[in-house]
Amino acid sequence: MNVAADNILTVRGLCKNFGALAVTQQVDLDLARGARIGLIGPNGAGKTTLVNLLTGMLSSDAGTIVIDGHHIEKAKPETRVRHGLVRTHQINTLLMETSVRDNVAIAVAERQNYAWRMLRYGPQWRACLDEAQHYLEEMRIGHAGDRRVSELPYGEQRLLEIAIGLSLKPRILLLDEPGAGIPSTEAHIIHEALESLPPDIAILLIEHDMDLVFKFAREIVVLVLGRVLTRDVPANISSNAEVRSVYLGRSVV
Numbered sequence: 001m002n003v004a005a006d007n008i009l010t011v012r013g014l015c016k017n018f019g020a021l022a023v024t025q026q027v028d029l030d031l032a033r034g035a036r037i038g039l040i041g042p043n044g045a046g047k048t049t050l051v052n053l054l055t056g057m058l059s060s061d062a063g064t065i066v067i068d069g070h071h072i073e074k075a076k077p078e079t080r081v082r083h084g085l086v087r088t089h090q091i092n093t094l095l096m097e098t099s100v101r102d103n104v105a106i107a108v109a110e111r112q113n114y115a116w117r118m119l120r121y122g123p124q125w126r127a128c129l130d131e132a133q134h135y136l137e138e139m140r141i142g143h144a145g146d147r148r149v150s151e152l153p154y155g156e157q158r159l160l161e162i163a164i165g166l167s168l169k170p171r172i173l174l175l176d177e178p179g180a181g182i183p184s185t186e187a188h189i190i191h192e193a194l195e196s197l198p199p200d201i202a203i204l205l206i207e208h209d210m211d212l213v214f215k216f217a218r219e220i221v222v223l224v225l226g227r228v229l230t231r232d233v234p235a236n237i238s239s240n241a242e243v244r245s246v247y248l249g250r251s252v253v
């Protein structure tokens with residue numbers, strides 16, 4: 001296996017079939033520490049499936065996934081999280097009628113294996129709340145900690161999901177369409193938040209908003225029919241005729 005020394009994530013030959021449908025085909029993927037990679041591809045290209053294979057929500061049929069020297073392709077999702085592989089979701093998974101700060105504090109408590117219901121109002125819970133506030137501030141929603149999640153604008157709910165991801169202390173963060181469903185007037189909020197993520201975390205951004213991907217990513221991986229078509233810097237991706245034809249009818253920056 002040819003692996004760069006500063007890789008935090010190394011994927012080789014990853015495959016997944018749904019019956020006769022080969023959804024992930026011999027995918028190789030390297031993420032260096034602190035990488036900023038965009039993952040794009042048309043609907044049905046297999047982006048979400050790839051994320052599910054990485055996080056362990058789906059089991060792969062073949063291939064290896066290595067985090068910092070540890071093989072995790074057979075590990076349970078929670079074990080992968082403990083190795084620093086964390087995702088945010090395309091679908092809202094927040095506790096809508098709970099406070100913004102509590103949503104993050106619960107994740108902090110779970111990371112520390114606290115039975116958070118038992119220790120509510122105790123000193124450990126207080127520490128979880130303090131730590132949660134730190135992640136909210138990192139995502140620029142520190143002002144909203146006491147509000148119910150359902151009262152937050154949608155864009156800020158997406159930032160809360162990223163704050164929860166940060167609270168799990170990721171070394172690799174998979175962001176599944178953080179820009180989905182966000183009105184264009186709020187898109188800059190997501191862009192600014194992504195720019196301020198800690199530089200040592202490797203980030204894989206799955207996103208249909210090309211503007212967001214091209215602003216954020218230092219390299220872009222293009223997935224088509226479950227295969228990596230190409231990986232290159234944004235300028236070369238936008239001038240790549242094959243990529244343009246894959247995105248026919250879609251504006252590539």
Ligand SMILES: Nc1ncnc2c1ncn2[C@@H]1O[C@H](COP(=O)(O)OP(=O)(O)OP(=O)(O)O)[C@@H](O)[C@H]1O
Binds near residue numbers: 021044047049
């Ligand atoms: N559980 C499943 N069973 C059968 N087929 C599935 C399953 N999940 C996904 N697929 C199929 O696998 C292919 C890839 O789907 P996937 O959701 O990974 O693509 P995607 O690139 O994330 O698409 P989108 O951009 O629309 O989210 C699609 O043809 C989809 O219909």
